[in-house]
Amino acid sequence: MMSVETNEGARIERDPVDNAAQQLSAAQRARIERNRLQARQRREARLVQRHAEARAAAPADSGGGFLLDEHEPAPPPRARVPPAPIQDPAERPSCLDCGQRFPQSYLFDTFGYNVCDECRDDDGAHALITRTEAKSEFLLKDCDLDLRPPPLRCVRRRNPHGSRLGDMRLYLRAQVEARALDAWGSAEALAAERGRREEARARSKHTATARRLRALRMDVRSSLFANKRAAHEHSFGAEQYDPDSDQYSRACACGHVETYEKM
Template sequence: MSEATETEKPASSSNTTLTNAQKARIERNRAKAENLRQAKLVTHPYKIGPNGGPEGNSVIKVQGTKYIDSGGGFLLEQPVLPAPGQKSNAEAETPVVIDDGINIPVKYEECLDCGDQFADSYLFNNFGHSVCDKCRDTEDRHSLITRTEAKAEYLLKDCDFDKREPPLRYISRKNPHNVRWGEMKLYLHLQVLKRAMDVWGSEEELMRQHESREDKREVGKARKYNKQMKQLRMEVRSSVYTKKTTELHVHEFGPETYNEEEDNYTHACVSCPYTETFEKM
């Protein structure tokens, strides 16, 4: 057994020994594998090297602009880092704000109710009435009234709103009864009352105008009613006048007599006791 072992040792030592050709081939294969590994290696696009740029050889320059090959099929624009002591593009493009504004003085108004000063209010902006928003009373003193209601209540005309100086200011709102109708014009009740006093002089004169117009309205209604009743009576009596009779006697009427209470005329036949009452149109 010892002899066999001794004879096998030289054979195993001869197998592990490499020739110079084999060693050279192994070195070439190792170098090829290393080159292939280096060719497939892709550096991270966001990994910055010590010189301030991307690490590796993944920078591509296209028409003067540098891009980073991400290795995923698209290019990323390389950020341009400013040199020491040099401002970046964002800082260079930031506009310089020059404070050259003109200070416009704010005009304050004095409230007619509380006496405080204010620069802005609803009544002053819409109607020119110097009352602040704190003192605004929408239910009573500072209520709004439509143009139609103002004309009926204060007996005003359109020229009193638009032509008389100064023209009354108003705001327009949609009609709440029907959106298809025209917009309503809302006026400040205080200003409408003041304009009515300018037109009529006093509240007593305004009340007399209301009473006078009411009386004229009642007289007109009565006159219209009497005229309609008179027309109705004439239509009823016309059938009697046009009715054909078979009487042989022909009346001969005397002078006419006027009845003021009933507003009609009466005349009697001179040859018989027949009396006829009629009205003249």
């Protein structure tokens, strides 16, 4: 038994078995996630139904010669009803990892990916990555994700950086990796393109650093030259007269030439 001290100073006994029960398996987490999505979709479906009933019960507005309100809020999006479990054993998909047939799973219902809940790996190939990560890590374009058949399915999550940025679109890593192989032809071609882009970024970074160092050296030299000239006292030689311009000039040993006229 393990004792735990509460905020009031009292100590209670806790069984280590209770801590082990808190560690959920991948199948349990998948079942909880699927139930949460189904409850959310049912709630959105009820909102859609209520909105449609309210609009049907309201009297029709022909406008009466006036302009209708163009800023009327749009109805909430129609919720997607989750698919029911496949009852016929012969039609059930086979898991790509264990080979067993299963009637329903989170990855199959959400992404159309044939992996059962028991084999789901949230930290590996079945992890969810953002659209930005899919494009930068696997060198994909928007058309590769949205237009290349079949379009990759995704789930939307609220953006943690703010609601103004819109919802995040999360993709299944295994499907994104397979799409990258289709787009680039092979893993070798994808690795070669990654290397080429890394070299290009390194060259660009080196060029930018060299340019900044060169500008810094020029600033230092200009500052030293200006300070040297400011502290220098000119020692002019004999003046010379230029009859063409009717001007006099005298030069210092530092190279400075002073030109002037005499009244």
